[in-house]
Amino acid sequence: MGSVLFYVLLTSIATTTNAEFVVAQFRNIIKKRSTSDVIFNDIDIYSMTIYSKVTSRFAHNVITSRAVNRASVSKEVFFDVELPKTAFITNFSMTIDGSTYLGNIKEKEAAKKQYETAVSRGHTAGLVKASGRKTEKFTVSVNIAAASKVTFELTYEELLKRHLGKYEMLIKVKPKQLVKQFQIEANIFEPQGISELEALGSFINNDFTQTIEKSFSGKKGHVSFKPTIDQQRTCDNCSTSFLDGDFTIKYDVKRDSPGNLQIISGYFVHFFAPANLPRVPKNVIFVIDISQSMLGQKMEQTKEALLKILDDVKENDYFNFILFNNRIIPWKEYLVKATLHNLKEARKFVKSIKATGSTNINDALIRTVEMMNEVHKEKVLPERSSSTIIMLTDGNPTSGEFNQRKIQENVKNAIQGRYSLYNLAFGYDMDYNFLEKMALENNGLTRRIYEDSDSALQLQSFYDEMANPMLREVQLHYPINATSELTQNNFNHYYDGSEIVVAGRIIDNDLNSFTADVKAHGANNDVTFTEQVDIEETAKALQDQEYIFGDYIERLWAYLTIQQLLEKRISAQEEKRRTLAAEALELSLKYKFVTPLTSMVVTKPEDNEDKAAIADKPVEDTSIQHSYPSRASSDTSIHHSYPSRANSVDGDPHFLIEVPQKKDHLCFNINLNPGVVLNLVNDPDTGITVNGQLIGKKKVSNNGQTQKTYIGKLGIVNTQLDLKIEITTEKITLQNGRKTATFTWLDTTTLQQEGLTMEINREKNLVLSFGDGATFIVVLHRVWKKHPIHHDFLGLYTLDSHKVSEHTHGLLGQFFQHIDFEVFDIRPGSDPEKPHATMIVKNNKLTVTRVSEKDYGKDPSHGTIIPCWFIHNNGTGLIDGAHTDYIVSNLFSTPFIN
Numbered sequence: 001m002g003s004v005l006f007y008v009l010l011t012s013i014a015t016t017t018n019a020e021f022v023v024a025q026f027r028n029i030i031k032k033r034s035t036s037d038v039i040f041n042d043i044d045i046y047s048m049t050i051y052s053k054v055t056s057r058f059a060h061n062v063i064t065s066r067a068v069n070r071a072s073v074s075k076e077v078f079f080d081v082e083l084p085k086t087a088f089i090t091n092f093s094m095t096i097d098g099s100t101y102l103g104n105i106k107e108k109e110a111a112k113k114q115y116e117t118a119v120s121r122g123h124t125a126g127l128v129k130a131s132g133r134k135t136e137k138f139t140v141s142v143n144i145a146a147a148s149k150v151t152f153e154l155t156y157e158e159l160l161k162r163h164l165g166k167y168e169m170l171i172k173v174k175p176k177q178l179v180k181q182f183q184i185e186a187n188i189f190e191p192q193g194i195s196e197l198e199a200l201g202s203f204i205n206n207d208f209t210q211t212i213e214k215s216f217s218g219k220k221g222h223v224s225f226k227p228t229i230d231q232q233r234t235c236d237n238c239s240t241s242f243l244d245g246d247f248t249i250k251y252d253v254k255r256d257s258p259g260n261l262q263i264i265s266g267y268f269v270h271f272f273a274p275a276n277l278p279r280v281p282k283n284v285i286f287v288i289d290i291s292q293s294m295l296g297q298k299m300e301q302t303k304e305a306l307l308k309i310l311d312d313v314k315e316n317d318y319f320n321f322i323l324f325n326n327r328i329i330p331w332k333e334y335l336v337k338a339t340l341h342n343l344k345e346a347r348k349f350v351k352s353i354k355a356t357g358s359t360n361i362n363d364a365l366i367r368t369v370e371m372m373n374e375v376h377k378e379k380v381l382p383e384r385s386s387s388t389i390i391m392l393t394d395g396n397p398t399s400g401e402f403n404q405r406k407i408q409e410n411v412k413n414a415i416q417g418r419y420s421l422y423n424l425a426f427g428y429d430m431d432y433n434f435l436e437k438m439a440l441e442n443n444g445l446t447r448r449i450y451e452d453s454d455s456a457l458q459l460q461s462f463y464d465e466m467a468n469p470m471l472r473e474v475q476l477h478y479p480i481n482a483t484s485e486l487t488q489n490n491f492n493h494y495y496d497g498s499e500i501v502v503a504g505r506i507i508d509n510d511l512n513s514f515t516a517d518v519k520a521h522g523a524n525n526d527v528t529f530t531e532q533v534d535i536e537e538t539a540k541a542l543q544d545q546e547y548i549f550g551d552y553i554e555r556l557w558a559y560l561t562i563q564q565l566l567e568k569r570i571s572a573q574e575e576k577r578r579t580l581a582a583e584a585l586e587l588s589l590k591y592k593f594v595t596p597l598t599s600m601v602v603t604k605p606e607d608n609e610d611k612a613a614i615a616d617k618p619v620e621d622t623s624i625q626h627s628y629p630s631r632a633s634s635d636t637s638i639h640h641s642y643p644s645r646a647n648s649v650d651g652d653p654h655f656l657i658e659v660p661q662k663k664d665h666l667c668f669n670i671n672l673n674p675g676v677v678l679n680l681v682n683d684p685d686t687g688i689t690v691n692g693q694l695i696g697k698k699k700v701s702n703n704g705q706t707q708k709t710y711i712g713k714l715g716i717v718n719t720q721l722d723l724k725i726e727i728t729t730e731k732i733t734l735q736n737g738r739k740t741a742t743f744t745w746l747d748t749t750t751l752q753q754e755g756l757t758m759e760i761n762r763e764k765n766l767v768l769s770f771g772d773g774a775t776f777i778v779v780l781h782r783v784w785k786k787h788p789i790h791h792d793f794l795g796l797y798t799l800d801s802h803k804v805s806e807h808t809h810g811l812l813g814q815f816f817q818h819i820d821f822e823v824f825d826i827r828p829g830s831d832p833e834k835p836h837a838t839m840i841v842k843n844n845k846l847t848v849t850r851v852s853e854k855d856y857g858k859d860p861s862h863g864t865i866i867p868c869w870f871i872h873n874n875g876t877g878l879i880d881g882a883h884t885d886y887i888v889s890n891l892f893s894t895p896f897i898n
């Protein structure tokens with residue numbers, strides 16, 4: 001018997017700079033088999049537990065779910081978990097009827113190859129991934145036989161960061177059904193002693209607060225939440241569960257000394273968070289994008305946040321605003337002291353801000369740095385103060401310098417390490433990588449502000465975190481000859497409410513005591529802190545504790561090192577990037593962390609319904625997320641009408657997008673390997689998904705050119721009709737509930753049933769309509785049977801989009817929405833037939849080429865020639881996110897449909 005791969009391609013973002021905490025969601029979905037079938041009672045999730053062990057901020061969490069299939073037929077069971085972006089998965093297992101299938105963490109490419117092999121053998125997939133604000137979601141589904149049991153167990157680890165004075169662990173719970181045994185258990189061990197501990201559930205009203213047990217004493221804390229099945233009910237006789245929301249645990253430790261050193265088995269960790277220091281005065285310039293795209297809610301929320309922030313500016317601080325669009329508009333010529341009078345004027349100024357114009361990031365930042373330089377030269381500012389630039393933007397540069405690399409270079413050369421640059425990325429319409437790299441090169445960080453009702457609060461809370469610098473230029477030193485492999489040990493700032501963590505190896509085994517020296521610039525003078533511990537004593541004290549799991553300091557060190565290597569990679573040069581990646585990979589494999597460089601594979605014996613699955617990483621720099629469930633909208637039932645237009649994918653595979661108001665077309669290609677399945681259309685509201693699988697040529701040319709691929713298979717799913725249609729170049733298979741019907745391309749037939757009309761025109765095309773809208777035409781391209789190179793292939797045309805909703809996405813589907821572009825500077829290209837031009841589309845500036853593509857929508861035999869603007873590099877800049885974001889695991893994947 002062969003074996004099928006259960007493939008989990010999981011990658012965590014290197015959000016090292018992100019002060020976000022544990023979020024785990026736990027959700028099980030039972031899929032509907034047919035619209036009439038209500039089968040919630042068939043799959044009984046009888047147990048769900050979340051066990052957390054936290055030792056010195058390092059959290060080890062195990063989520064276990066047990067279910068039994070009470071139906072008389074096999075059923076699909078979903079395991080759906082949301083993890084913090086900052087966590088690394090370390091283990092996963094499935095136990096089906098007593099047999100356990102274990103996760104195996106591998107280098108990403110190696111794992112991917114195995115997955116592709118599994119897919120090409122025709123196995124279907126079941127694992128998808130999307131992300132929320134703080135979380136990454138992953139789903140595994142498995143088919144289990146009647147009366148069978150399945151246990152899923154997932155383990156993840158992370159270092160809790162101190163944020164506004166507290167470590168926070170947030171567990172999202174959403175079991176969707178009553179669970180006989182539901183339990184959250186957290187045991188916390190902190191050698192410094194716990195000073196406070198809270199546990200809250202957003203879904204728990206006053207009547208139920210007593211269902212949460214919490215206690216702490218000395219070094220140990222405990223939280224338990226174990227609602228009985230009756231307590232889970234939304235009302236006395238209801239069968240619905242009120243468990244739906246955030247379960248939050250917050251705590252802090254005692255701070256009797258500025259820091260705390262812990263040592264176990266050759267590794268040390270140093271937590272540094274001195275209390276009661278005088279605050280360092282702050283000089284800050286707020287650089288605010290007021291371009292046209294900010295108009296409306298974003299601008300109003302920004303103003304609201306700035307007004308709140310002004311309330312928090314301290315009297316010794318200096319500040320200024322520089323507004324920018326295509327012009328640079330400073331509030332004052334210099335930074336001014338935060339006197340009552342100046343703050344009052346500033347409020348008036350903020351209230352008067354209006355959005356208009358385009359975006360010139362380069363000149364705005366250069367002008368800001370010049371202003372900072374001047375006030376420093378004039379010695380206006382307090383001598384021992386901290387200088388910060390906070391820029392907020394919602395898009396890419398659209399005026400002045402466009403070249404992002406050039407801007408990064410200019411800004412870095414201007415700042416020269418003297419000030420910290422923090423970038424706030426408002427929404428998804430910008431290149432996050434560009435902002436992130438720029439901030440990292442200038443001792444700062446980048447934070448996404450999500451467009452939502454609480455955007456102002458997000459901005460304000462970002463400022464709160466860095467509102468109170470207590471130390472600058474913090475350097476942490478350890479015995480040079482006795483330690484190695486230190487994590488980052490110098491920091492620009494220590495902010496009140498945060499904590500600095502350094503870990504490393506101790507290479508001198510004969511050491512009796514260990515000393516940490518910290519040097520920093522304080523508000524009034526330079527300060528030093530010294531910490532010394534007796535190695536044997538600390539090790540003994542820690543090792544006796546029952547809460548400790550293994551060598552947690554070593555894992556904490558590995559976690560921190562990997563996070564920092566991945567972050568360094570962002571701003572490193574090519575050569576250096578490779579060595580950093582190699583180091584991070586080695587550690588990820590050694591310590592079994594699923595990071596952006598590794599993947600986890602689970603193998604399981606073959607039977608008819610097994611799944612191989614892939615979950616793609618939602619990376620922070622893509623904009624695709626905003627169309628997906630993370631941005632829930634309240635009016636999902638309303639379908640909007642858009643002008644009817646003909647968008648298509650055909651050929652190699654070229655995408656052709658009609659832009660009616662410009663009477664023109666856009667086009668792009670996607671070059672990925674044969675076997676890959678792309679999501680072309682998905683509409684979460686109507687439940688319609690169209691995926692296409694790529695095929696290559698029969699013979700691969702070895703001339704080093706990228707191999708051309710075509711669409712070889714299409715999968716169309718309508719979850720509302722419980723319908724799956726597979727279209728290959730041979731046949732058309734319809735699966736409705738448990739019924740299957742097969743047609744070949746030699747048929748000429750029309751099939752009509754509720755909600756669906758399908759017309760097959762022998763050897764030509766197939767017209768598929770859902771109701772009175774959403775019509776797709778599939779064109780069959782037959783090549784000469786013995787053609788030495790080409791296979792037959794398919795084209796997909798979307799003719800009418802009245803029936804799709806505004807939430808429709810996918811490589812083609814996203815273009816059902818209004819899209820506009822500007823083309824200018826048309827110039828000759830290397831091919832006189834194909835001029836180049838500059839295009840502004842979705843706030844991106846692109847170089848495009850005029851080409852012609854063939855449209856077979858109306859004339860399937862000969863096609864019609866359509867001139868279009870070709871967007872290079874797999875449609876980068878035109879499509880939302882990266883082209884690889886659209887890869888799905890199999891023809892019938894519906895990752896974006898709930």
Ligand SMILES: *[C@@H]1O[C@H](CO)[C@@H](O)[C@H](O)[C@H]1NC(C)=O
Nearest residue numbers: 090091092093100102153592
């Ligand atoms: C992974 O989980 C399995 C199943 O619970 C367990 O037996 C195994 O020891 C775990 N592996 C590690 C490295 O913790």
Ligand SMILES: *[C@@H]1O[C@H](CO)[C@@H](O)[C@H](O)[C@H]1NC(C)=O
Nearest residue numbers: 230233234235236237238239
């Ligand atoms: C719950 O159901 C029982 C049995 O049908 C009934 O006697 C009782 O009144 C119901 N309680 C409520 C609050 O509806």
Ligand SMILES: *[C@@H]1O[C@H](CO)[C@@H](O)[C@H](O)[C@H]1NC(C)=O
Nearest residue numbers: 477478479480481482483508
């Ligand atoms: C560390 O080792 C070097 C060379 O072995 C020696 O010269 C130096 O004095 C040592 N430093 C300390 C602080 O022990």
Ligand SMILES: *[C@@H]1O[C@H](CO)[C@@H](O)[C@H](O)[C@H]1NC(C)=O
Nearest residue numbers: 670671672706872873874884
């Ligand atoms: C398109 O993407 C593929 C895979 O990510 C890459 O190998 C290829 O170089 C890209 N092609 C272009 C023209 O950018």
